[in-house]
Amino acid sequence: MxxxxxxxxxxxxxxxxxxxxxxxxxxxxxxxxxxxxxxxxxxxxxxxxxxxxxxxxxxxxxSFKAVFNSKGIMTAMGVTVAKTVLGVLVHVLFTSMVAYAFSREELYGRKLYMIIGTITMFFGGGLIPTYLLIRNLHLLDNFMVYIIPAAFSFFDLIIFMSFFREIPAGLEEAAKIDGANDFKIFLRVIIPVSMPVVATIALFHGVYQWNDYFTGMIYINNPNLQPIQTFLYRVVAQSSSNQMISAMPTGVSKNITSQSLKLATMIVTTAPIVVVYPFLQKYFVKGFMIGSIKG
Structure with a gap:
């Protein structure tokens, strides 16, 4: 008993x-x-x-009818969905490829690259040098400003590396015997067996892309390229809500106020990620456990 x-x-x-x-x-x-x-x-x-x-x-x-009748918010929602999907695909592919190379002991200069990458996790150039760099790359008022600067993260690289090191070396050796090169091994062997970490990083970066308002606020002046979070920021912090009300068709805006429009906009912008996150939360736990010490 x-x-x-x-x-x-x-x-x-x-x-x-x-x-x-x-x-x-x-x-x-x-x-x-x-x-x-x-x-x-x-x-x-x-x-x-x-x-x-x-x-x-x-x-x-x-208030919600007024929000969905606003052309600006629907355009911003489309931009956010596009940059989230494309940003996740580019980020996962590029970061995982670099991480796979870093996980190989035979990579020449690997320790030096790790030191340089680690420094970038704690020190940055600052906003003004970054803005000048973005301007010189002709990414101001360009949709790719959401994608290219966020294509790589050294923190995510470390997570990928920790997982790749646990993959049995026999899988790569068998693929090499069959005549596969490094690129084919990465796409056809490594990625299929690494879906847990791929899903983790995709979720990490997807949440970042969806919630990012700062990039659109600093580098985007074209209202047709601003994401939903930047749109929300301008509605809450500026007089955009009054402008939206004045632009509504007759009969739509008579029962709304600037405050109700702000609240409805906040819900519309945050609801998708709030609904999706509970179903994907387990990947966050896996992401933090990847590479941990096993007893």
């Missing part, structure tokens, strides 16, 4: 207090999000009276 160890009063009290503390932290974390959702789904004019905390007092979708 399995004996159950009885808890002391102190242990029981600790668990109770720990549970209460965790619930309080969850509430403090989640309630602001819930508050935004409740007020966004409430009638805009009624929400101006205040007093809405737990549930919409007068349910309305007018």
């Amino acid at each position: 399995i004996s159950m160890k009885r808890q002391t009063k102190g242990e029981f009290a600790f668990e109770i207090m720990n549970g209460i503390l965790m619930l309080a932290i969850c509430f403090i974390t989640l309630y602001p999000i819930w508050y935004v959702v409740v007020n966004a789904f409430n009638d805009a004019n009624d929400a101006m009276r205040g007093g809405i905390y737990w549930w919409p007092r007068e349910f309305s979708l007018e």
